[in-house]
Amino acid sequence: MPKIVDHEKQRKKVAEATWRVIQKMGLDQASVRNVADEAGLSVGSMRHYFTTHSELLSYAMKMVSDRVGNRITNIAFSGDLLTDIPLLVDEILPTDEEKRLEMEVWFAFVVKSLSDKDLAKHRMEVDDELRTVFIKIMNGLTTANLALPDLDIEVEIERFYALIDGLAVHAVLRPEKVTTDIMRRAVRKHLLSICRPAPASG
Amino acid sequence: MPKIVDHEKQRKKVAEATWRVIQKMGLDQASVRNVADEAGLSVGSMRHYFTTHSELLSYAMKMVSDRVGNRITNIAFSGDLLTDIPLLVDEILPTDEEKRLEMEVWFAFVVKSLSDKDLAKHRMEVDDELRTVFIKIMNGLTTANLALPDLDIEVEIERFYALIDGLAVHAVLRPEKVTTDIMRRAVRKHLLSICRPAPASG
Incomplete structure (x- = not known):
């Protein structure tokens, strides 16, 4: 249970980082790399939370x-x-x-x-x-x-x-x-x- | 005179092609290449009408x-x-x-x-x-x-x-x-x- 909670919490954090990238640079700049940078995560670890870029954007929306x-x-x-x-x-x-x-x-x-x-x-x-x-x-x-x-x-x-x-x-x-x-x-x-x-x- | 008129006419045509690319694919896809394709022009000839991509977008807006x-x-x-x-x-x-x-x-x-x-x-x-x-x-x-x-x-x-x-x-x-x-x-x-x-x- 706690693991699932943490996982969902982390997804929200990543989505919030996506929002900040969109606000600062525009949606076309909300790449996995830029979002990872903003969230303080490695690009590699992003796939634990979102399988595709499209899934990340849908979730953030x-x-x-x-x-x-x-x-x-x-x-x-x-x-x-x-x-x-x-x-x-x-x-x-x-x-x-x-x-x-x-x-x-x-x-x-x-x-x-x-x-x-x-x-x-x-x-x-x-x-x-x-x-x-x-x-x-x-x-x-x-x-x-x-x-x-x-x-x-x-x-x-x-x-x-x-x-x-x-x-x-x-x-x-x-x-x-x-x-x-x-x-x-x-x-x-x-x-x-x-x-x-x-x-x-x- | 006719040359200036044609030049302005051509810029408008390119801007209209930009609109169509934006409508079909979104503004982030309105690259010089995609707009040239849509306008039926070579990428090279685009620079006769717009010096930079940013100038093209401002004009189209x-x-x-x-x-x-x-x-x-x-x-x-x-x-x-x-x-x-x-x-x-x-x-x-x-x-x-x-x-x-x-x-x-x-x-x-x-x-x-x-x-x-x-x-x-x-x-x-x-x-x-x-x-x-x-x-x-x-x-x-x-x-x-x-x-x-x-x-x-x-x-x-x-x-x-x-x-x-x-x-x-x-x-x-x-x-x-x-x-x-x-x-x-x-x-x-x-x-x-x-x-x-x-x-x-x-």
């Missing part, structure tokens, strides 16, 4: 989406959608340095997936999962009678999802312009704009 | 943004913002096959620009120009008294711009899900959602 998924699973939801939806979206958006690195690496994989079938398969699975998240958001708002009446739900699902991916791209490319604060204000504004006005309190 | 810019310049605007804004945005979004190829190539350059200073400079110039387009859109709507009162303009500029880039990414990655029709409906809905309700006619 999947580790990004797994982390996002785990964070979402661990959110302590309040039950109030107008509080919970921003919390959920916050785990997808690059709202801190760690998530920014993940997103930057993810974009590199996404672009490579356009000419790599193995990576494309995983990219589409993740896209399907995220699309389902936004379908659930819109359905939840509608069921709770919070959404504006007469919304074109198909358009609203895409509009919310595209906004989030657009913010994520911008935050990676221009972090000084698209700050965490701007992203959060945009999400909140968007959410309010598709919901009925709150009843006046008091 | 700039040709994408130049085409978008030219299309926008050539729009016959009506003067009615609610008609003209969708027309303008349509020239940025991948609403046909040609624009989809451009956008796919652009993403590849954008990701490469994260680890390439020359490409990063151009990417940021284009980002500044596009951001200015959305600043002008929001200012235009406000001046024409079409925008809702009390909008947080800084957030609305980013929200519109991020929506457009998000739609563009999605349309390249999932063209069967994010169709031209969905993109146009999302843009129209977004525009209406930041504007005052139209006065009832009649």
Whole structure:
């Protein structure tokens, strides 16, 4: 048992080293040699963890989406959608340095997936999962009678999802312009704009 | 004169061949040899058109943004913002096959620009120009008294711009899900959602 645990731990370390190489030099430089150097391992020992270069890249890509998924699973939801939806979206958006690195690496994989079938398969699975998240958001708002009446739900699902991916791209490319604060204000504004006005309190 | 024209024409042809190589094999495969093969030229003759590989890539990247810019310049605007804004945005979004190829190539350059200073400079110039387009859109709507009162303009500029880039990414990655029709409906809905309700006619 401990050996298996160590083995998996080591694979994660190697995948993290892959991320750093991608961030510093680009995905086309994430060779077995460069990753081994970054991880402080010999090129020879790399084959204990990954049989092929392609397996290493698939694993490193999947580790990004797994982390996002785990964070979402661990959110302590309040039950109030107008509080919970921003919390959920916050785990997808690059709202801190760690998530920014993940997103930057993810974009590199996404672009490579356009000419790599193995990576494309995983990219589409993740896209399907995220699309389902936004379908659930819109359905939840509608069921709770919070959404504006007469919304074109198909358009609203895409509009919310595209906004989030657009913010994520911008935050990676221009972090000084698209700050965490701007992203959060945009999400909140968007959410309010598709919901009925709150009843006046008091 | 004719010689200069031919020379520029040939450079464009080589840049277009570069786009096709990027689309088929990825940017890391856009070597001088592969581009020469795709363009039907000898590797030796490539140096008549581009001195270095880096110059070729910069030119091919700039040709994408130049085409978008030219299309926008050539729009016959009506003067009615609610008609003209969708027309303008349509020239940025991948609403046909040609624009989809451009956008796919652009993403590849954008990701490469994260680890390439020359490409990063151009990417940021284009980002500044596009951001200015959305600043002008929001200012235009406000001046024409079409925008809702009390909008947080800084957030609305980013929200519109991020929506457009998000739609563009999605349309390249999932063209069967994010169709031209969905993109146009999302843009129209977004525009209406930041504007005052139209006065009832009649």
